[in-house]
Amino acid sequence: MRQNNLASVLDVLRRESVTRSALVASTGLTRSTMAGLVAELAELGLIDEITPVATGRPGRPSPLVRLVPGAVAALAIDVSVTRLSVGLVGLDGRTISVSERDGDRSNESPHATADAVAEMAQRIGVGSDSCPLLVGAGVAVPGLVRERDAHVVVAPNLGWEDVAFAELVAGTIERRLGVCLSVDIGNEADLGALAEARFGVGRGTRNVVYIHGDIGVGGSIVVDGARFPGGSGYAGEVGHMVINPYGSPCRCGARGCWETEVGERALLTRAGLDPTGGSAAIDALVEGAVSGDPIVLAALGETGRWLGIGLAGLINVLDPDLFVLGGMFEPLLPFMSECLEAELMERRFGPVERTVPVVAAELGIDALLIGAAELVLARAMADPAGAVTFGG
Missing domain, CATH: 3.30.420.40 (ATPase, nucleotide binding domain)
Structure with a gap:
């Protein structure tokens, strides 16, 4: 029950910063329960409270509960035919840093792509002390993805068939950067839809x-x-x-x-x-x-x-x-x-x-990165304490 309540509070805060009273109204929880949940999430380093800018109205404005910027993130990877993008995306669905590489990838092997991903991940700080806590990695690909084993069944415009790309990325990042991450993978359009439904025009x-x-x-x-x-x-x-x-x-x-x-x-x-x-x-x-x-x-x-x-x-x-x-x-x-x-x-x-x-x-060019990150972040935030304790 407490895990579900923590997830409910984070779900509201991922969309906007609000007062404790607004959190109570949104979740239907009692004020005393909310006080305990806010304290626990603050202790985990996921949220804090700030005093909003004065509006000129009488009275002191109520503090806003918000996500701590950049405290937790997912590594997001967008593999398209003409561009490879690797970024860090925070809980609020915003990119923290992004590395991009243009060029035709239709003849590049999955192994070469995974090597490029690891190199670009290192460029944006993965494996360094300055990197946020990573709860996993998500990958968007232009092809059919079999969910049960995270295989790219076919990506015609990349020339890939039956590729265990999630496993390949996880192994390459661990070998080259010393970082162990769980990796999820999804079809690019599905992940674009996921991003737009949660954070965008949908x-x-x-x-x-x-x-x-x-x-x-x-x-x-x-x-x-x-x-x-x-x-x-x-x-x-x-x-x-x-x-x-x-x-x-x-x-x-x-x-x-x-x-x-x-x-x-x-x-x-x-x-x-x-x-x-x-x-x-x-x-x-x-x-x-x-x-x-x-x-x-x-x-x-x-x-x-x-x-x-x-x-x-x-x-x-x-x-x-x-x-x-x-x-x-x-x-x-x-x-x-x-x-x-x-x-x-x-x-x-x-x-x-x-x-x-x-x-x-x-969401523009970042939509697929945001959607790829959401594959990981949504699951991780269903158990916030576990995600923060054990990372990716």
Whole structure:
């Protein structure tokens, strides 16, 4: 019971700093119980109380209970085809430090990637005295992940099949940095959805479909605040629904998958840019759109049209409350929205009015790191005392 109560208090504080009275109201616990819980969490070094800035109103403002910044963190790893990011993420869902490395990773082996992760982790302080207490590591990958043994079943755009990447990362970090961490792994879109649902634009929305755009396109379905996994745990692979039977071959082996029409390489090709240009090419695309380049705007319009076609089908099948577009779609959505919305209107299901807002993700490039960290932090904070006592 006490463990659950400690977790309930931390769950509130992970979203915002509040007074003890607000904690009592949020959790339904008594004031005396709350006093003991606050004292225990403070002794663990997880929270403290601060006096807020005076507002000019009569009376002394009540102290705010807050998370101690940087006291506890997770090591977060985002493995994408064109970028590798490694960061430390705190309990409040904010990145403390991040190391990034751009470049095409489609031909890099899992072992080489794990070595790069360890090197970048050392760069941000893992293994040093200045590092926060780490309760574990989380990894986001663009592929199917088998939860029972943390294997990457297949990541087509990385060229990986049946890779025990979580085990590989844990072993490499222990060997090279002398730090023993438990490592969890998840699909990038699922983790982006997790981050946006807890800390981003999806807060408070029950049924959300999150779409992540990169070289590949992934999705995640959130129902009543929890991910819908499907029968085998692989639900949400919307990038591989066939949307153009006469379209281009996909790296998954099929033809005309959604990602062959709305993925990064298809978009850059339409815009006359290097399809392997990665994040730098996407930045150039945004600059071209802002400056009104007609070729860029036409490419974005066509991509928005294909996005709308796919989203219309998902509305008819899933009937969500909200679509959240992340990854490269986040900065590009304003330039695609007109064509996207036109397709949604054109493809409405008969006379039924099912308007679903389509919004950009809020957390930007850090979303996958935050989601990867949440894999670890949410589990660790279910038993705060154990997590702090035993670390990762």
